[in-house]
Amino acid sequence: MLTALEVCTTVIVGLMVGVEFAVAFVVNPILNALPDDSALLGRAHGGRMLGALMPVWYVASLALTAAWATTAWGEPGTKLVVTAATLLLLSVIMSVALLVPINNRGKTWTPENRPDDWKEQATRWDRYHYARVGVIIAAFTLLAAALA
Numbered sequence: 561m562l563t564a565l566e567v568c569t570t571v572i573v574g575l576m577v578g579v580e581f582a583v584a585f586v587v588n589p590i591l592n593a594l595p596d597d598s599a600l601l602g603r604a605h606g607g608r609m610l611g612a613l614m615p616v617w618y619v620a621s622l623a624l625t626a627a628w629a630t631t632a633w634g635e636p637g638t639k640l641v642v643t644a645a646t647l648l649l650l651s652v653i654m655s656v657a658l659l660v661p662i663n664n665r666g667k668t669w670t671p672e673n674r675p676d677d678w679k680e681q682a683t684r685w686d687r688y689h690y691a692r693v694g695v696i697i698a699a700f701t702l703l704a705a706a707l708a
Contacts, residue, residue, distance in 0.1 A: 565624070565627060565628050565631060566628055566632075566706075566707050567707070568624065569621070569624040569625055569627075569628050569703060570700075570703045570704060570707050572617075572620065572621055572624060573621045573624075573625065573644075573648070573696070573699065573700050573703055574700055574703075574704075576614075576617050576618070576621055576696065577693070577696050577697055577700045579610075579614075579617075580614075580689070580692070580693050580696060581693055581697070583606070583610070583689065584686070584689050584690055584693050587606065588603070588686060591603055591606075597671040599682075600669055600670075600671060600674055600678060601670070601671075603666055603669075603682060604666060604667050604668070604669050604670070607663045607666045607667030608667045611660075611663050611664070611667055614655075615655070618648070618651060618652050618655060619652065621648055622645065622648040622649060622652060625641060625644055625645040625648055625699070625703065626645050628641050628703075629641040629642045629645050637705070637706035637707075638706070640702045640703070640705050640706035641702070641703065641706045643699075643702050644698075644699040644700075644702040644703045644706070645699075647695050647696070647698055647699035647702070648696065648699050650695055651692050651695045651696050651699070654688065654691065654692050654695065655692065658688040659685060659688050659689060659692065662681050662682075662684060662685040662688075663685065665681065666678070666681065666682065666685065
C-alpha cells in the first residue's frame with residue numbers, strides 16, 4: 561500500500577512540476593512574443609483554465625505528500641518527505657498570497673478593460689511563478705530521492 565502511495569504521489573507532483581515548468585519557460589515566453597493583444601488574451605485564457613485546475617492539483621499534491629509522511633513515519637527517507645511537504649505547503653501559501661490575486665485580475669482582462677500596468681503585473685506574476693517553480697522542483701526532487 562505504501563509503495564503505491566509513494567509512486568502515485570511522486571507521479572502527481574512530477575506532472576504538476578512539468579506543467580508549471582512549461583508555463584514558466586515555454587508557454588508564457590511564446591505568448592509574450594505574440595503581436596498586439598494576443599499575449600493578453602492568451603494569458604487571460606490560461607489564467608481561467610489553469611486557475612481552475614491548479615488549486616486542486618496543489619492541494620492534492622500536498623495532501624498526498626502529507627499522507628506519505630504520516631504513513632511512513634520513522635522509515636528511512638521520511639525526513640525528505642516531510643521537507644517536501646513543507647515546501648509544497650510553502651508553494652500553496654505563495655500561490656494564495658502572491659500569484660492568485662494577480663491571476664484573478666488578469667483572467668478578466670480584455671483589450672477593452674485592461675489596466676495600463678497589465679504588462680508589469682504579468683511580469684510580477686512571472687517572477688513569483690519562477691520562485692514557486694523552484695520550490696516545487698525542490699519538493700519533487702526530495703520525493704524522488706525518498707522513493708529511491
